[in-house]
Amino acid sequence: MREWTHSFKIDRDKCxxxxxxxxxxxxxxIRVKDGKAKLLSELCIDCGSCLRVCPSGAISATTxxxxxxxKFKYKVAxxxxxxxxxxxxxxSPAHIIEGLKSLGFDAVxxxxxxxxxxxxxxxxxxxxxxxRFPLISSSCPVVVRLIQVSYxxxxxxxxxxxxxxxxxxxxxxxxxxxxLGIPKHEIGAIYVTSCQAKTISILEPAxxxxxxxxxxxxxxxxxxxxxxxxxxxxxxxPKTTLQDYLFSEDMFQWSTGKGQRGNLRDxxxxxxxxxxxxxxxxxxxxxxKLRNIDFxxxxxxxxxxxxxxxxxxxxxxxxxxxxxxxxGLPDQKALIEAEAKKxxxxxxxxxxxxxxxxxxxxxxxxxxxxxxxxxEAEVVxxxxxxxxxxxxxxPNCKTLAKDIASGDAQxxxxxxxxxxxxxxxxxxxx
Amino acid sequence: xxxxxxxxxxxxxxxxxxKAGENSTEMKAILKGxxxxxxxxxxxxxxxxxxxMNVVMYARVGTLTFRITEEDIQIEIVDEGPGIPDxxxxxxxxxxxxxxxxxxxxxxxxxxxxNIKKHSDSLGIESHVGKGTTLFxxxxxxxxx
Numbered sequence: 058m059r060e061w062t063h064s065f066k067i068d069r070d071k072c073x074x075x076x077x078x079x080x081x082x083x084x085x086x087i088r089v090k091d092g093k094a095k096l097l098s099e100l101c102i103d104c105g106s107c108l109r110v111c112p113s114g115a116i117s118a119t120t121x122x123x124x125x126x127x128k129f130k131y132k133v134a135x136x137x138x139x140x141x142x143x144x145x146x147x148x149s150p151a152h153i154i155e156g157l158k159s160l161g162f163d164a165v166x167x168x169x170x171x172x173x174x175x176x177x178x179x180x181x182x183x184x185x186x187x188x189r190f191p192l193i194s195s196s197c198p199v200v201v202r203l204i205q206v207s208y209x210x211x212x213x214x215x216x217x218x219x220x221x222x223x224x225x226x227x228x229x230x231x232x233x234x235x236x237l238g239i240p241k242h243e244i245g246a247i248y249v250t251s252c253q254a255k256t257i258s259i260l261e262p263a264x265x266x267x268x269x270x271x272x273x274x275x276x277x278x279x280x281x282x283x284x285x286x287x288x289x290x291x292x293x294x295p296k297t298t299l300q301d302y303l304f305s306e307d308m309f310q311w312s313t314g315k316g317q318r319g320n321l322r323d324x325x326x327x328x329x330x331x332x333x334x335x336x337x338x339x340x341x342x343x344x345x346k347l348r349n350i351d352f353x354x355x356x357x358x359x360x361x362x363x364x365x366x367x368x369x370x371x372x373x374x375x376x377x378x379x380x381x382x383x384x385g386l387p388d389q390k391a392l393i394e395a396e397a398k399k400x401x402x403x404x405x406x407x408x409x410x411x412x413x414x415x416x417x418x419x420x421x422x423x424x425x426x427x428x429x430x431x432x433e434a435e436v437v438x439x440x441x442x443x444x445x446x447x448x449x450x451x452p453n454c455k456t457l458a459k460d461i462a463s464g465d466a467q468x469x470x471x472x473x474x475x476x477x478x479x480x481x482x483x484x485x486x487x
Numbered sequence: 488x489x490x491x492x493x494x495x496x497x498x499x500x501x502x503x504x505x506k507a508g509e510n511s512t513e514m515k516a517i518l519k520g521x522x523x524x525x526x527x528x529x530x531x532x533x534x535x536x537x538x539x540m541n542v543v544m545y546a547r548v549g550t551l552t553f554r555i556t557e558e559d560i561q562i563e564i565v566d567e568g569p570g571i572p573d574x575x576x577x578x579x580x581x582x583x584x585x586x587x588x589x590x591x592x593x594x595x596x597x598x599x600x601x602n603i604k605k606h607s608d609s610l611g612i613e614s615h616v617g618k619g620t621t622l623f624x625x626x627x628x629x630x631x632x
Contacts, residue, residue, distance in 0.1 A: 210525035343529060344511050344536040345602065414525065427521045428492045428555065434520075459520070 061415075062261040064103045064119055064253035067094050071115035074485065076447045078107030078116060083332050084206060088460075089450040092485035099417055102202035103257045104332055104357050105366040118253035118367060119260075121272040123160055123279075129245030129271070131233055134162040135225045136249040138312040139363050140276050141382055142375035148287045150382070151295035154302065156283030157249070166229045166246075169303035169389060171221035172311060173397040176320040178218040178406035183324060183352065188213055191327070191342070191350040194317065196220035198258035199357035200335065201412060205263060208339050209414030217408045221308065222248050222255070224404065226269030248273045251312070251365030252358065266409035275367035303393050304386045309379045314361025317354045324351040331359035434462035442473050448482060489556040499542040499549040499566070507543045510551055511536040518560075527626060530606040531560050534624050537599045538564045544589055545569060546619065559608070559625045570616040578604065 067078075074092035086100035087107060094107075094115070108116045126132055134157045141150050154165045175196075186192060195201050195215040204211050226246035234241045248255055250273040259268040287295075310316050314330040327350050329335050335355050341347040358364040363379070364372035438458035449470040451457035460466035469475035472482070495517070497510040511532050518528045535551065542549035546568025554561040571577045580601040583590075604610050607624040614620040 207519075208525075210529040340512055340515075341508075343515065343532055344508055345533040346508060346536060417522075424521070424555075424557065425492060431517060431520055432493070 061098045063101055064257035065108050065116050068115045069093050071113055073113040075112050077110040079452050081106040081110045085452050085456050102199055102206055103254045104199045105253050108366055120256050120275040126247050130239055130243035132162045132245045133164045133166050133229050134247055134249050135166045137251045138308045139251040140249050142379040143370045151297040151299055152287040153283055154297050155295050156286040159286040160282045166225050167302040167304055168221040168225045168308050169305035169393050170396045171224040172308040173393050175221045182216055182218055191353045192216050194354040197356045198254040200355045201263045205415040212412050212414055215412055219406055223269050245271045251276055251362045251368050264408055264410040264412050277367045277369050280369045300387050303389050305393050306383050309383050312362040313376050314356045321352050326352045329355045330361050332357045430462045434458045437461050448472050489558040491554050491556055493555040496550055496552045499539055501547050508536050514553055530626050533606045534603050535562050537603050538622055541599050542566045559627045561625045564622045567619040570620055571614040572616050574612050
């Protein structure tokens with residue numbers, strides 16, 4: 058079985074085995090053995106729930122540092138719309154753009170036109186779609202992976218359209234390569250991200266084809282740098298004119314989880330945020346219970362990307378700031394529309410390759426063997442206490458039973474079945 | 488008869504709308520654990536859910552038994568309830584005897600039995616008015632019918 062690249066790492070030395078990550082994981086992909094968290098790679102969907110709850114700082118996102126970015130000859134930041142809602146009101150988008158440049162970026166690319174292109178492509182995709190509904194948005198990498206791992210029967214319902222950030226990566230390389238006369242691979246397109254999951258869509262794309270972006274830096278990584286740059290330029294104010302940047306209301310809508318509300322207003326549309334909510338609705342879809350929906354826009358973080366793991370400010374505050382920001386930005390609608398119209402016919406807006414279910418080790422062998430193990434797990438389960446205490450190192454009794462049946466755990470790891478177990482835990486934790 | 492490899496029986500409570508569908512969810516988890524093809528799982532789950540809903544809506548009490556053999560997955564639902572007077576009519580898309588109260592909740596649009604038929608490879612219904620209904624559906628493991 059292959060190991061998947063993930064968007065975070067667990068530092069064994071820092072890990073204190075507090076079980077928080079294991080309990081928070083929505084796909085039961087973490088076990089804690091000998092006081093250390095261990096990831097079952099194929100089950101991990103990169104949601105970062107573990108990262109949010111780790112009390113010892115052992116789990117960290119694998120975004121790039123600004124140092125890694127410096128290897129490119131020409132460095133372009135593609136900031137998530139969320140970035141602009143992170144700062145105090147006195148710090149304008151112009152300050153933020155200059156702040157990014159002060160951190161070493163040569164240019165900043167705003168995704169207004171790309172958002173318009175993706176929106177238009179989604180509409181066209183909806184119109185032409187002959188398969189099963191609802192169609193599901195594919196811009197949140199966690200949602201895509203959740204479907205690949207837990208709802209393989211629904212992969213074809215993922216909308217096959219590139220998200221704005223990918224289109225931006227492609228376009229900016231084309232543009233700057235032409236303007237500056239340098240090869241595309243010497244141009245670094247770096248997404249300034251609100252979560253670790255966008256990193257994984259670049260390092261290990263779900264469709265298995267290389268991304269047009271080269272990496273990510275987290276909002277929290279550039280936050281202080283932008284703040285101090287803004288402070289330094291206070292005297293003279295920012296020199297950047299916002300007219301040169303194509304901000305749009307739509308791109309801010311996207312970051313609050315309702316990017317398609319306006320775009321698909323003539324369809325039966327539902328916006329869905331938060332993994333547990335998404336899982337509930339997906340279960341209903343699988344049963345055929347939810348029928349009258351054409352389009353589901355899903356983001357794993359509750360409230361949308363504004364609540365990503367790598368944001369700094371509270372997401373309610375961010376959302377409110379973004380609303381105010383939209384009102385104060387120059388109206389670029391006509392420009393964006395014209396630009397999108399020009400680019401739409403020549404761009405391939407569809408995903409580079411089909412997304413397929415992720416192969417899961419699960420139960421191997423022939424049907425009889427597999428059934429034998431499931432039955433065994435049921436027998437084991439009925440003997441376990443059902444307290445889901447987690448002291449065995451599995452998130453609940455059911456998972457332990459499954460691990461035992463497939464030979465990955467021992468019954469004696471349950472404290473009810475071994476005197477030594479408690480002693481062992483005492484040695485680790487006390 | 489092919490050898491029965493696995494069997495599980497669930498009880499279905501009538502009128503229990505908030506818990507309705509939990510059995511199908513549990514079946515789905517078992518089938519996923521067994522690494523069945525996702526399209527087969529989807530069909531089994533749709534059949535089980537619709538059949539379960541029929542019991543919840545119309546019957547007094549019922550059981551859902553699901554079996555896995557080397558050839559197919561079988562779902563058998565036995566209920567004590569009013570029975571179906573005219574099965575042929577009940578199979579027509581859109582035919583429903585559901586009262587308004589259920590339609591208001593979003594159920595009873597007359598697609599239950601047609602949906603079961605659409606998603607299964609074979610379907611048998613036996614019903615005695617005033618006593619109850621037995622529904623038997625199977626989904627073959629090596630076909631995409």
